[in-house]
Amino acid sequence: AQTVTQSQPEMSVQEAETVTLSCTYDTSENNYYLFWYKQPPSRQMILVIRQEAYKQQNATENRFSVNFQKAAKSFSLKISDSQLGDTAMYFCASQRGGGADGLTFGKGTHLIIQP
């Protein structure tokens, strides 16, 4: 079984600042994937970034990047130059390779970007 822990229920930063959201996970699998999803008030879950565990290089998507520390089972998300539209719930998730078990989500971090 996989577990995902997000220890920050809520974070608030000023627009244009950089913010880092924490996530730790536990798995006995060698082949697994990690994701960050964003859920704005509209409820639609939107993929932010994906990391394959076998890749050492940290994934980046424009202003979003991750710090993947495999030995520590840590997977944090950094948002640079934060924007008002980044305000949302952010969920960290893991999935076993092959995908039949579905995603395992953390409880989420509510990120508020202040103008």
Added chain:
Amino acid sequence: ETGVTQSPTHLIKTRGQQVTLRCSSQSGHNTVSWYQQALGQGPQFIFQYYREEENGRGNFPPRFSGLQFPNYSSELNVNALELDDSALYLCASSSLTGGPRTDTQYFGPGTRLTVL
């Protein structure tokens, strides 16, 4: 927009009733997964359908059942509704190949179910 659609948007039912939720997958995807998201929580995996068969299941009782159709759309059925079934139900589509690789899941907008 992900191309994944769900209906209805909202639904109100009474305890003991049955409900059917629907999901249309993104073009090119062959797999649909269903999740239950209680208020203030992360989504929990219910089950996954691949090639019209249940391919994996989370810790949900048998009164949660599903179907997948030849066009890869899917239904989630919940019998004997309980108050705790009140939640946002999300479906996600992806493309499985049967190998070790995992495709990204793309989510629909969800169905909000309220059980009174």
